[in-house]
Amino acid sequence: MTSRINLQVRMRRFPQGRVDPADFELVEFPVPEPGEGEVLVRNEWLSLDPYMRLRMDPRRSYVEGLRLGDLMPGGTVGVVVASRDPTIPPGARVVGTRMGWQLWSCVPGSALRTIADNGVPLSTALGVCGMPGVTAHYGLFVVGRLRRGETVVVSAASGAVGSVVGQLARIRGARAIGIAGGAAKCRYVVEALGFDDCIDHRSPDFEARLADATPQRVDVQFENVGGTVMDAVLARLNEHARIVLCGLVSEYEQGPASGLRNTRELLVNRATLQAFIVSEHLDYWPGALEELAQWVRSGELRYREDVTEGLENAPAAFASMLQGGNFGKKLVRLDDDPVIEQGVQ
Amino acid sequence: MTSRINLQVRMRRFPQGRVDPADFELVEFPVPEPGEGEVLVRNEWLSLDPYMRLRMDPRRSYVEGLRLGDLMPGGTVGVVVASRDPTIPPGARVVGTRMGWQLWSCVPGSALRTIADNGVPLSTALGVCGMPGVTAHYGLFVVGRLRRGETVVVSAASGAVGSVVGQLARIRGARAIGIAGGAAKCRYVVEALGFDDCIDHRSPDFEARLADATPQRVDVQFENVGGTVMDAVLARLNEHARIVLCGLVSEYEQGPASGLRNTRELLVNRATLQAFIVSEHLDYWPGALEELAQWVRSGELRYREDVTEGLENAPAAFASMLQGGNFGKKLVRLDDDPVIEQGVQ
Numbered sequence: 001m002t003s004r005i006n007l008q009v010r011m012r013r014f015p016q017g018r019v020d021p022a023d024f025e026l027v028e029f030p031v032p033e034p035g036e037g038e039v040l041v042r043n044e045w046l047s048l049d050p051y052m053r054l055r056m057d058p059r060r061s062y063v064e065g066l067r068l069g070d071l072m073p074g075g076t077v078g079v080v081v082a083s084r085d086p087t088i089p090p091g092a093r094v095v096g097t098r099m100g101w102q103l104w105s106c107v108p109g110s111a112l113r114t115i116a117d118n119g120v121p122l123s124t125a126l127g128v129c130g131m132p133g134v135t136a137h138y139g140l141f142v143v144g145r146l147r148r149g150e151t152v153v154v155s156a157a158s159g160a161v162g163s164v165v166g167q168l169a170r171i172r173g174a175r176a177i178g179i180a181g182g183a184a185k186c187r188y189v190v191e192a193l194g195f196d197d198c199i200d201h202r203s204p205d206f207e208a209r210l211a212d213a214t215p216q217r218v219d220v221q222f223e224n225v226g227g228t229v230m231d232a233v234l235a236r237l238n239e240h241a242r243i244v245l246c247g248l249v250s251e252y253e254q255g256p257a258s259g260l261r262n263t264r265e266l267l268v269n270r271a272t273l274q275a276f277i278v279s280e281h282l283d284y285w286p287g288a289l290e291e292l293a294q295w296v297r298s299g300e301l302r303y304r305e306d307v308t309e310g311l312e313n314a315p316a317a318f319a320s321m322l323q324g325g326n327f328g329k330k331l332v333r334l335d336d337d338p339v340i341e342q343g344v345q
Numbered sequence: 346m347t348s349r350i351n352l353q354v355r356m357r358r359f360p361q362g363r364v365d366p367a368d369f370e371l372v373e374f375p376v377p378e379p380g381e382g383e384v385l386v387r388n389e390w391l392s393l394d395p396y397m398r399l400r401m402d403p404r405r406s407y408v409e410g411l412r413l414g415d416l417m418p419g420g421t422v423g424v425v426v427a428s429r430d431p432t433i434p435p436g437a438r439v440v441g442t443r444m445g446w447q448l449w450s451c452v453p454g455s456a457l458r459t460i461a462d463n464g465v466p467l468s469t470a471l472g473v474c475g476m477p478g479v480t481a482h483y484g485l486f487v488v489g490r491l492r493r494g495e496t497v498v499v500s501a502a503s504g505a506v507g508s509v510v511g512q513l514a515r516i517r518g519a520r521a522i523g524i525a526g527g528a529a530k531c532r533y534v535v536e537a538l539g540f541d542d543c544i545d546h547r548s549p550d551f552e553a554r555l556a557d558a559t560p561q562r563v564d565v566q567f568e569n570v571g572g573t574v575m576d577a578v579l580a581r582l583n584e585h586a587r588i589v590l591c592g593l594v595s596e597y598e599q600g601p602a603s604g605l606r607n608t609r610e611l612l613v614n615r616a617t618l619q620a621f622i623v624s625e626h627l628d629y630w631p632g633a634l635e636e637l638a639q640w641v642r643s644g645e646l647r648y649r650e651d652v653t654e655g656l657e658n659a660p661a662a663f664a665s666m667l668q669g670g671n672f673g674k675k676l677v678r679l680d681d682d683p684v685i686e687q688g689v690q
Contacts, residue, residue, distance in 0.1 A: 054613065060613065061613045062613050062615075226608060230608075245608075245611055245612055247612070248608060248609055248612055251608065251609055255606070255609075258604055259601065259603055259604020259605050259606045260601075260604050260605040260606075260608050261600070261601045261604045261605075263571060263575075263590075263593060263596065263601065263605050264593055264596055264600075264601075266590055266618065266620050267590055267592070267593055267620045268399065268405065268406045268407050268620075269620070270407075270620045270621055270622055270625065271619075271620055272617065272618070272619045272620070273611065273617070273618040273619075274616075274617045274618075275611050275612045275613075275614070275615045275616055275617070276615055277615055280615065
């Protein structure tokens with residue numbers, strides 16, 4: 001039998017402020033054999049998501065933080081190579097959120113979802129037809145309770161979640177205003193994705209332009225960024241507004257630079273701010289995924305991917321993404337054939 | 346017929362930061378005759394509440410802000426002197442939230458609630474058995490969804506709302522931790538009101554003491570204060586915590602000194618923060634008022650009033666209250682017989 005070599009990215013040290021590629025280490029070791037109920041997957045795409053930065057913080061996060069030397073957590077899609085779960089045959093395409101930054105994952109079959117051939121590319125199972133898409137869907141419709149004719153403002157509007165939020169809002173018959181960093185992203189959000197407007201948060205008259213774009217004020221604030229961007233939108237809230245707190249990527253690497261100053265707006269507008277994590281609402285996924293795939297097939301829902309080649313480049317790509325360096329859903333394409341055949345045993 | 350002279354407190358100028366008694370003016374003019382459907386009330390007690398400071402801000406608040414020269418808004422209890430509303434006879438004791446800072450109020454009968462003789466003092470209709478009590482009841486049980494065995498932390502714990510919040514939590518079988526300013530208030534909150542603990546936010550080890558008092562962390566944060574006090578409680582949130590945003594009195598006079606820094610805690614704990622105003626939930630009042638009065642009669646619910654004598658002293662009392670100078674529900678007792686009989690016609 002040949003022994004195959006796995007490649008993993010692990011956390012070598014806690015980042016100090018901004019993530020540095022030197023915070024990670026690349027480790028090689030043999031691919032394990034699946035135990036009873038387990039499945040061995042060769043990963044084809046790795047998803048990079050902002051929540052991973054929270055896991056690299058020694059403070060309490062959604063779950064326990066990573067320890068030094070731990071495998072970086074992450075979702076992948078791949079193909080089943082060996083299976084001891086009778087419901088998942090070899091050759092199946094699967095997606096899982098507990099796969100990690102590695103070429104091969106050996107996980108319980110219950111941690112996997114088989115991807116039907118539903119006419120959308122495999123990689124979308126990590127984006128528009130995966131966790132980010134369902135996050136947008138659940139956040140906007142359940143947490144945000146968006147109604148026809150209302151106005152939603154979403155930050156990180158060209159990103160994996162934000163791009164879906166605005167398009168779903170338009171499908172629902174609402175007004176969608178994006179916030180993004182730089183003219184190219186803003187143009188894409190309006191021209192390719194069909195948002196009503198998109199404001200560059202780096203522009204000197206950001207707050208005035210946001211006010212111009214929200215003459216009826218803001219009913220749903222879908223927040224991915226935090227900090228001064230979040231504060232600016234709070235200043236535009238309508239009565240009984242809903243703030244969907246999905247992420248605070250501007251604060252993950254440095255903490256809040258100035259603190260949130262417009263708490264008063266939450267009070268006087270009788271607003272509701274609600275944070276959520278979509279993995280706590282698994283019953284919601286099948287219906288949302290079906291709807292998202294249908295809109296992708298019909299062309300109503302567009303997406304953009306930002307692909308980095310090779311697992312060894314994931315740390316630098318992740319560091320860049322946290323600073324807004326990506327343009328669309330950030331993915332790492334894993335090596336086509338990284339298997340190292342060795343004559344051992 | 347004799348003409349009676351009314352005395353009113355009006356806003357003379359917008360406060361700059363802290364409220365100054367010179368921001369108000371005392372005005373005399375004849376008491377009006379009630380028109381069709383109106384009722385003339387001689388006020389006995391005026392309630393002073395922090396929300397009034399928001400109304401004195403030229404920025405948008407719950408409702409339109411005051412204009413210069415406007416009567417200060419406020420709730421009173423009093424006795425009906427003349428009535429052209431057939432449902433409210435002269436001699437009735439009434440409470441209303443739209444009465445204003447004045448000795449006589451002429452308002453539509455629909456703006457009044459008749460106070461039954463239910464065995465609690467009349468003044469409580471402005472406190473524990475009135476708007477502040479219902480605010481505590483609705484906020485804790487509906488917005489906060491407090492359950493038996495959970496931990497609630499309430500700021501301004503010796504105040505009109507906070508004192509009721511903690512006692513209701515104990516009645517519900519939850520753990521009640523107060524936050525108040527100074528040792529005397531903290532002692533009162535624990536010894537007289539029966540909270541499990543009360544932390545002085547002025548003490549140098551405030552945050553450490555708060556952590557000690559919340560070993561199971563915080564399920565419901567009932568926020569009346571904002572600023573650094575609010576931030577400290579956010580750092581103790583449990584998963585799926587509810588933050589009841591009732592007031593931000595520390596920010597009304599100066600804006601946020603440092604901004605809210607622990608927004609991340611809302612995110613990672615999947616918390617819900619909800620602001621509310623109890624006047625938007627009028628259906629809730631009768632049941633809550635009945636329950637509150639019953640607990641007051643049985644001695645399970647205690648209260649403390651902080652009384653200032655005379656309408657002319659209301660501005661200074663209000664300014665002091667906003668800086669934490671009151672100890673218990675702030676009331677102004679209006680002059681026993683301020684009527685000036687004049688021989689004019």
